[in-house]
């Protein structure tokens with residue numbers, strides 16, 4: 018038999034048997050990437066490319082409303098939650114397993130989004146199978162982002178947006194967010210920085226996914242926005258009430274490691290998604 022015919026038969030066999038096509042078998046979970054405050058969904062661009070190279074096809078990056086200056090301003094993080102849940106619902110309806118990956122303030126948004134979307138054990142329906150926090154807030158229900166800083170002052174890089182104190186800006190994002198990017202890369206990403214609705218810093222978390230779903234934390238070692246000590250405090254704070262043992266990892270990068278060390282971030286997500 019000619020090679021071509023052999024290959025054709027081989028490729029068609031699964032179809033004849035009514036099995037999924039080879040390329041999607043075994044099927045990888047869908048990945049929902051939740052960005053943080055002050056950035057757009059483009060923040061995940063480089064990690065998305067790395068995940069695609071590893072064979073992930075369904076990667077969804079919802080865009081928040083709280084990073085757009087509107088009137089009246091976005092009042093709470095729940096407006097962002099609604100946008101993420103819209104995407105989760107589509108994937109659950111399509112029967113997909115989902116890994117939710119959260120960065121920075123996205124840790125609050127993503128966590129609340131998971132409520133009602135956890136995959137039920139033994140169910141053939143879709144649902145969230147894992148939650149990954151990457152240098153992200155883990156906010157206990159009843160607490161909020163500002164409250165998570167504890168008794169200390171909030172970071173001094175957070176300043177009111179000129180002429181509109183319903184929004185916060187980041188002072189010197191080059192050093193706070195992009196400290197480990199080259200000048201050229203920083204110049205590419207700085208125009209992506211937005212303002213963040215102040216209301217999202219004081220609205221309370223409602224749901225604790227770590228009580229229901231396996232979780233993972235990817236620490237970033239030279240982060241100037243959420244310093245390593247704060248990342249570890251978030252992590253330590255919820256260990257006692259977690260249902261599953263957490264997977265942890267470390268990337269030697271800054272707050273935008275998803276840009277500067279996208280390969281490492283994607284490979285951590287892949288490790289969690291394979292469990």
Ligand SMILES: *[C@@H]1O[C@H](CO)[C@@H](O)[C@H](O)[C@H]1NC(C)=O
Pocket residue numbers: 059062205206209
């Ligand atoms: C991110 O990716 C989108 C779509 O591929 C592209 O249009 C956009 O310019 C990228 N943004 C940045 C800041 O690289």
